Amino acid sequence: MGSNRLERVAQDPFAEAQSRAASEGRPLGIGLSSYFPLEIFDAFGLAGIRMPPRPMDGYPLGDGILQTFACTVVRSMCETFLRRDLPVGLVGATSGCDALTTVPGILDAAIPTLPVVTFRLPVGVESDAAGRHAAVVLEDLCREVQAILGRPIDAAALDAAILGREAVRVRLDGLFAGLPSRDVQASRVYAAAIAAQVMDVESFLAAFDEAFSASVSSAGSEGIPVLLSGELVPSVQWIRDLEQMGASVVSDDTNTGSREAGRRVRAEEPNRLKAIADSLVHRPVHSPERFVSGRPRGVAGRARAAGAKAAILLHYKFCDPSAFEAPSLVAALREVGIPSVLLEVDRQTTLTGGDRTRVQTLLESLP
């Protein structure tokens, strides 16, 4: 464990975010959703990261501003900002599920000095109108950021950020696409994806090339091939726990993984903001928080093509989009002969005893 830089970062991404801010001497731009384009933070001179997963025993401060029937992801965000132990330059929220949509207002009331901007990305993403509107609201967002930071967007930095972030996504996407071959253990792939959320682009690419170069031997996985579907992977250990139980993720459907890694920014589009907006609206695989048709069947089809024999549905308690989708996703998986088990995650970052029993039963019961 922790055998390379990416795995060490993934072990404690929160610590990486803190040390990065200290070493780079510039404040963090923290994106709260995989739909917030970190390229924008980079282009404004902030150190762009996703809000890092952080194990917490409870939310003593956050519970004072947010009810307990919000998911742990959102509660953890509020707790982190209230603890003030990350040097925050700007927080970037994105319209989406009800909880995430309300977060900026909650933070604004609780911490008036915390600068928060909202990227009002359309929820319905299948129409041409949505694509046009996404570009417009991204321009609005940049104007708002400029007003807050007191400096304009740096066009050259934006170009560099687009190229750099794209390189990160392409590499990660390659790893996730390669999961069915099982040449690389899935936990290493997820470690890279989690590390990418908090590392600066150059360091990540260097660490990635070192970790996954042909000369570095990698034990593949022999486990039962499974689909993993959910919003955020709680930790690398969570994946390792699955692997230790004999499961091998061959198909990913998570925001941590392939959903975000699959996004592509068109190089030929001269309007760079429009290119970013398009990449979000036309993301090949959306989260269930967006209004798209046929998602469950698409997930099931990809799982089948990857050779999955079972599915693990990672469901955060109080996550409405996942909870609404779960029955239809289970049904779609059944249709292609893939049985599934739903694991409800709250604060835990490793599999609970109950989770282990359900996974074990599922895996043992397979013919």
Place this chain on the structure above:
Amino acid sequence: MIKLRANKRLQTTIRNQVLWTRLGSRIGRPVAWVTSGSPVEMVLAAGFIPFYPENHAAICSARGMALGMAEQTEALGYSRDLCSYFRVDVGSQISGNTPLGRLVPPDVVLVSNNICGTVQNWFRVTAERFNVPLLFLDTPFNDAAPTENDVAYVRDQLVHIAAELSRLGIRTVTEKRLGAVVERSRSALGLWAEVLDMAAEHPAPFTSFDAFVHMAPIVSMRGTRRCISYYRQLRDEVKQRASAGVSSVPDERARVVWDNIAIWPAHKQLKKLFENYHVSLVADTYTSAWTIENLDPSDPFSSLARVYTDIILNHGAAHRVKVLSNMIKKFGAGGFVLHSNRSCKRYSLGQFGVKTALTAETGAAGVVIEADMADPRSVSFDNLQQRLVPFFEVLGANG
């Protein structure tokens, strides 16, 4: 307590609306199931008869039928943490149980996410269950007023939806036809606003407990002549009560405003509790959501786009503070009750901050109460009472 004469007409009106849905479907009128924040004017202009699952879920809950229905939905694999209106509605679809007789299945489903993200998932389930087209109106969430770009985006979608409804319905949605429906909506909304505003009188002749019940037609029938007729009568009756100094709550001693949906499983008990403590619930953010202004029959698409994007639940906490603050001043309230509703994250998350800001701004006392709009398992009247009675004491109201 002197009951409103309109109570009786309300029952008849709702029953007739459901009967009309059944009759209409027999003579070839298509039925559209719509969310409460959908631009119903569009479906009416296309000749559809609208039906509101949210209203229906509220009625099921108020009549004590919610639990069994919710459990049936949960048995399908839907989490108990999901919206109880959704669980009641789907349970009703599965079981066929309803206090309103047989429900007519939809020919089309129209949903807008201006009230929450839940409905887009809920109505997808409905559309798939009945295998009918699902029309979705995406209304950008905004802390401030909608931008011109927001309005243009929503208007584009409305034009598309109008084309779809024209194709699926019995009439083409023209600007003129839509304008006529918008005009009727505007009249009904104005009358409803007049009714609610009369609670500013001292003593209040009408409270939110009345409004929670009498809102049904403005939700489900706005845009029709029957709706106008209904609210004209209600307005006149409440006006008479106001002129005569009739108080909805005997010996009114305190006035409070309410945030969020009613607590249907405890509606009658809560109403009684407020009466016993001589507290008038004079206004609320829920029923006043249908006091939309600025509908313009001469420019129906743009004005519908603007108005339906600008409703309270499509804004953040700062806007809620502003609305409640204005309400407290306008209605002379000394306190406010925030219903933290487990079923409605969009409406509830952020209320702790709203409470602090509202008290700072108005000096009014506030309390947060935990409950659910429809699931009786998440409602404890004893707990509500334990929160409310000391709050009433602070307001100087006691039994």
